[in-house]
Amino acid sequence: MANYQGLTQDGSAWEPEFITEIDQTKCIGCGRCYKVCSRDVLNLVEYEADEDEDDDEYDDFDDDEQRMVMAVANAGDCIGCVACASVCSKRCISHSPLNAA
Template sequence: MSAEKYKAITRGGTPWEPEFVTEVDQSTCIGCGRCYKVCPRDVFNLVEREIDEDDDMYDDYEDDVMMVMDVENADDCIGCSACARVCPKDCHTHVAASAL
């Protein structure tokens, strides 16, 4: 599939290329769910992640696991990057359509 198919323009005429989410850095994700809530295509899902005992950030955390986001349906991503804009921890990695 040609990368040219993905090139578009904004309403104002500015060239725009979608950037598709490829992964969530679960070591920095806090499981806030903002990306899940803003995603119009159900790309994300909560998964369990074991807590590293050496991580001081979780000293007061009672469980051995925490819930974090994961990319479950990457093929449904439309490249809007809304998830990255709402993430307080900058956990998302995106790839431009032309790089696929």
């Protein structure tokens, strides 16, 4: 099955990749992705760890300390530009092409 394809202004093929999820165990809540997204897809939320989650990366944080992480709030508004992933230093944003079938 083919993926959805668009065109750039000069007519070259371009395949958008739409946001699927953010790994909140890696996210540091820096907000860089939020600032580059022109579509209001993202939103900062309070992190809620799973009880059995391995949170070694955040051992410096007190268990009761609140931390904010990015979440996908309006996935349907994503245009697949991948700008958010390109500015994320933690590589925690996943994208996927859209099936055109």
